[in-house]
Amino acid sequence: MWTNAQNLALLERARAVIPGGMYGHQSTGMLPREFPQYFQRASGSRLWDVDGNEYIDYLCAYGPNLFGYRNPVIEQAAMDQTVQVDSATGPAPVMVELAELLVSMISHADWAMFCKNGTDATSIAMMCARAYRGRNKIIAARGAYHGCAPWSTPLRAGTTHEDQANVIFFDYDDIESLNQAVKKAGSDLAGIIATPFWHEVFVDQFLPTKAYAQAVRRLCDEHDALMIVDEVRAGFRLSRDCSWGEFGVQPDLSAWGKAIANGYPLSAVLGSEKVRQAASSIYVTGTFWFQAVPMAAAVATLKIIRSTDYLKHIQEIGEQFRVGLEGQASAAGFRLRQSGPSQMPQILFEDDPDLRVGYAWARETLKGGILVHPYHNMFVSAAMTTDDVRKSLDATARAFELIKRERDHLPAPTNASLLKRLEMKGRLPAHA
Amino acid sequence: MWTNAQNLALLERARAVIPGGMYGHQSTGMLPREFPQYFQRASGSRLWDVDGNEYIDYLCAYGPNLFGYRNPVIEQAAMDQTVQVDSATGPAPVMVELAELLVSMISHADWAMFCKNGTDATSIAMMCARAYRGRNKIIAARGAYHGCAPWSTPLRAGTTHEDQANVIFFDYDDIESLNQAVKKAGSDLAGIIATPFWHEVFVDQFLPTKAYAQAVRRLCDEHDALMIVDEVRAGFRLSRDCSWGEFGVQPDLSAWGKAIANGYPLSAVLGSEKVRQAASSIYVTGTFWFQAVPMAAAVATLKIIRSTDYLKHIQEIGEQFRVGLEGQASAAGFRLRQSGPSQMPQILFEDDPDLRVGYAWARETLKGGILVHPYHNMFVSAAMTTDDVRKSLDATARAFELIKRERDHLPAPTNASLLKRLEMKGRLPAHA
Numbered sequence: 001m002w003t004n005a006q007n008l009a010l011l012e013r014a015r016a017v018i019p020g021g022m023y024g025h026q027s028t029g030m031l032p033r034e035f036p037q038y039f040q041r042a043s044g045s046r047l048w049d050v051d052g053n054e055y056i057d058y059l060c061a062y063g064p065n066l067f068g069y070r071n072p073v074i075e076q077a078a079m080d081q082t083v084q085v086d087s088a089t090g091p092a093p094v095m096v097e098l099a100e101l102l103v104s105m106i107s108h109a110d111w112a113m114f115c116k117n118g119t120d121a122t123s124i125a126m127m128c129a130r131a132y133r134g135r136n137k138i139i140a141a142r143g144a145y146h147g148c149a150p151w152s153t154p155l156r157a158g159t160t161h162e163d164q165a166n167v168i169f170f171d172y173d174d175i176e177s178l179n180q181a182v183k184k185a186g187s188d189l190a191g192i193i194a195t196p197f198w199h200e201v202f203v204d205q206f207l208p209t210k211a212y213a214q215a216v217r218r219l220c221d222e223h224d225a226l227m228i229v230d231e232v233r234a235g236f237r238l239s240r241d242c243s244w245g246e247f248g249v250q251p252d253l254s255a256w257g258k259a260i261a262n263g264y265p266l267s268a269v270l271g272s273e274k275v276r277q278a279a280s281s282i283y284v285t286g287t288f289w290f291q292a293v294p295m296a297a298a299v300a301t302l303k304i305i306r307s308t309d310y311l312k313h314i315q316e317i318g319e320q321f322r323v324g325l326e327g328q329a330s331a332a333g334f335r336l337r338q339s340g341p342s343q344m345p346q347i348l349f350e351d352d353p354d355l356r357v358g359y360a361w362a363r364e365t366l367k368g369g370i371l372v373h374p375y376h377n378m379f380v381s382a383a384m385t386t387d388d389v390r391k392s393l394d395a396t397a398r399a400f401e402l403i404k405r406e407r408d409h410l411p412a413p414t415n416a417s418l419l420k421r422l423e424m425k426g427r428l429p430a431h432a
Numbered sequence: 433m434w435t436n437a438q439n440l441a442l443l444e445r446a447r448a449v450i451p452g453g454m455y456g457h458q459s460t461g462m463l464p465r466e467f468p469q470y471f472q473r474a475s476g477s478r479l480w481d482v483d484g485n486e487y488i489d490y491l492c493a494y495g496p497n498l499f500g501y502r503n504p505v506i507e508q509a510a511m512d513q514t515v516q517v518d519s520a521t522g523p524a525p526v527m528v529e530l531a532e533l534l535v536s537m538i539s540h541a542d543w544a545m546f547c548k549n550g551t552d553a554t555s556i557a558m559m560c561a562r563a564y565r566g567r568n569k570i571i572a573a574r575g576a577y578h579g580c581a582p583w584s585t586p587l588r589a590g591t592t593h594e595d596q597a598n599v600i601f602f603d604y605d606d607i608e609s610l611n612q613a614v615k616k617a618g619s620d621l622a623g624i625i626a627t628p629f630w631h632e633v634f635v636d637q638f639l640p641t642k643a644y645a646q647a648v649r650r651l652c653d654e655h656d657a658l659m660i661v662d663e664v665r666a667g668f669r670l671s672r673d674c675s676w677g678e679f680g681v682q683p684d685l686s687a688w689g690k691a692i693a694n695g696y697p698l699s700a701v702l703g704s705e706k707v708r709q710a711a712s713s714i715y716v717t718g719t720f721w722f723q724a725v726p727m728a729a730a731v732a733t734l735k736i737i738r739s740t741d742y743l744k745h746i747q748e749i750g751e752q753f754r755v756g757l758e759g760q761a762s763a764a765g766f767r768l769r770q771s772g773p774s775q776m777p778q779i780l781f782e783d784d785p786d787l788r789v790g791y792a793w794a795r796e797t798l799k800g801g802i803l804v805h806p807y808h809n810m811f812v813s814a815a816m817t818t819d820d821v822r823k824s825l826d827a828t829a830r831a832f833e834l835i836k837r838e839r840d841h842l843p844a845p846t847n848a849s850l851l852k853r854l855e856m857k858g859r860l861p862a863h864a
Binding site: 010013014016017018019020022024025026028036037038039041042047050057059060062063064065069070083084085086087088089091092093096099100102103110111112113117118119120123126127130131136148149150151153154155157158159160162163166232257258263264265271276277278280281282283284285286287289290291371 | 446448450451452454455458471474479489491492493495497502515522523524527534543544545548549550555558560580587590591594595597690699708709710711714715717718720723
């Protein structure tokens with residue numbers, strides 16, 4: 001029997017000693033209150049919350065979990081390194097091995113720098129682009145998430161006007177808008193930062209056109225500016241290389257994080273030869289950036305990426321789940337908006353501006369032992385099996401059944417933060 | 433017999449795939465070439481480099497190692513958590529326990545937020561201060577290290593003018609200079625960020641006066657601005673509480689990192705009640721910020737901090753080393769500049785503007801199995817023993833002996849980066 005008493009008790013304690021009880025992308029503050037905030041165990045495709053409820057986890061730690069929680073091969077590599085050295089006065093030899101491995105696997109890369117946060121990686125890439133020709137302007141797509149430093153965080157509380165004074169925004173996948181941004185930057189264009197596909201909250205995901213990707217590359221070349229691709233979220237789930245390789249487009253700089261060490265804390269910036277000097281000229285560092293254990297985990301993770309058919313597997317698992325949901329939704333009289341690559345699915349409901357249907361469905365799915373998200377893209381891991389999908393679809397079938405019955409009585413979300421975000425995204429009219 | 437062939441070979445490989453072969457605070461690029469860049473093992477007070485040389489390590493991972501590498505109690509706590517859950521879709525209960533523990537131990541703290549880099553902690557504290565009254569200006573001491581984000585990194589390559597447009601600099605421990613900075617900020621003063629003591633590279637360290645610390649507090653109060661103390665480097669090595677407690681001065685926000693989890697990757701921002709709402713309003717997050725293992729390691733570390741006399745021990749160990757060095761230096765005809773708290777010692781030589789004496793001494797000490805630094809503050813760990821100090825002093829005695837003999841023939845450093853930094857610090861005249 002599903003219960004959440006322990007979770008609610010812990011949240012109550014948390015509210016006393018953590019602002020808002022929790023913060024950041026893992027906060028359940030805008031989710032249905034049934035969503036567990038705290039977890040006590042993880043293994044393979046499963047998570048257990050503090051009340052002992054078991055879930056097939058389609059969030060995968062919001063990306064890092066690519067090969068299953070506590071993957072035995074990766075855990076062994078981490079353990080072998082742990083007993084030798086982790087944080088020390090300098091790195092371990094595995095840092096060089098990892099840099100060599102990444103350079104051998106990522107087409108555009110001639111060098112690597114390691115850091116901790118995805119935000120570190122996008123920020124360092126931006127600094128490299130600025131140092132390259134001593135220019136200032138960075139072009140970024142309006143509304144694309146590239147981290148939460150003062151220059152990038154989507155909510156602007158605590159930042160200043162100047163923090164974004166050198167960022168020029170344009171509309172994603174719109175070549176004319178991009179052209180105008182480039183014109184605006186003039187001779188001060190340092191670089192363009194691109195997201196491999198549109199994977200923002202509350203809206204459908206989509207891949208840009210090949211023409212758009214090629215335009216980004218061409219404009220950078222024409223202006224001797226650098227092209228940065230932010231692979232932090234999509235990295236190694238779309239491709240074993242940079243995501244726009246299929247478009248014939250290679251960046252000068254790429255930012256990586258999340259899945260590269262299967263959950264161990266590591267991010268990276270990869271760069272082409274022509275950026276090496278610029279990269280050497282900037283001063284960036286962090287207390288824990290040279291930890292050996294996450295690097296050993298990354299080497300093990302990359303070897304699995306290189307040598308297995310995991311990519312086909314996560315696509316197939318995602319597709320099985322997608323097709324199954326489509327059938328269930330139709331049968332129950334709902335129209336789903338399933339978007340993005342099947343292995344990084346976004347699931348929204350048609351005609352559901354305030355998410356009341358999506359929230360009810362996600363809540364009931366959750367109670368059936370499946371962790372899905374009503375407005376954030378999800379992640380499939382290679383530890384998921386066809387049997388997991390079958391179990392998942394059993395739970396979602398019951399959820400559709402229930403929301404079909406209660407369709408006309410589903411409560412509108414009242415969470416003020418959520419309503420404000422929905423308004424920002426244009427899903428709700430202002431002051432709705 | 434000390435050798436460094438493996439280290440040099442690895443550095444050669446690294447130069448192909450990492451800009452400059454290495455970057456950041458752990459780079460040996462400006463140190464004598466004998467300094468090992470890569471390490472293969474760590475235990476207690478010892479490090480082993482890739483050539484198998486054993487060192488008593490006075491760098492302590494540049495701070496994190498407070499209770500010895502692979503401290504068994506802390507490692508056990510980390511392992512117990514590892515087998516349950518680390519990176520997942522939400523935090524583990526240990527996050528709440530850790531926040532409660534910090535709030536109980538740090539006088540000014542009513543809440544905690546966790547992150548990864550020291551830079552994350554100082555940046556979040558700055559954002560909280562700005563969000564508090566919607567103001568922009570942050571006052572910081574000229575030349576004080578508060579991290580390496582675009583607003584703070586000491587070398588400005590890759591940054592823009594606007595990145596520091598809202599930071600007003602003043603001279604540390606100079607109340608008149610601080611007053612002028614406050615005047616300059618006018619009604620837009622968000623906060624003052626303070627370093628507990630002066631611990632910058634290439635120069636003597638010093639504690640500020642009590643009057644200065646009190647002036648920082650008073651000015652913040654008078655202007656309804658927030659006082660931030662950056663405890664990242666000094667935290668838990670000067671005190672079990674904020675470092676200026678002995679001055680009767682408590683901050684509104686404090687930034688912590690390095691030693692709080694004995695090497696596991698974790699940093700934190702602690703805040704007072706009046707900043708809670710501002711802290712809830714900003715959006716900051718990171719892929720790995722809610723990892724459970726570093727939090728479990730931090731709980732174990734804090735319990736040792738709370739329950740043992742480690743602070744007295746590291747002070748005594750530092751003092752034994754300092755007194756021994758003083759005697760050896762005098763006997764050999766050198767005058768040392770030993771500054772800072774004995775447990776975070778800085779060791780420079782008098783009349784050594786280009787560091788040739790310090791470099792030669794550090795190099796010979798290194799070959800004797802003791803890792804010291806010729807221009808960065810060092811760190812004593814609680815794993816160090818009186819016997820370690822005795823061994824250390826045997827090695828330093830031989831180093832003094834040697835540099836005494838070669839005193840008039842010591843080569844001047846020729847490293848261009850080093851010379852430029854020495855020039856910036858005013859140790860060398862421009863274009864020396």
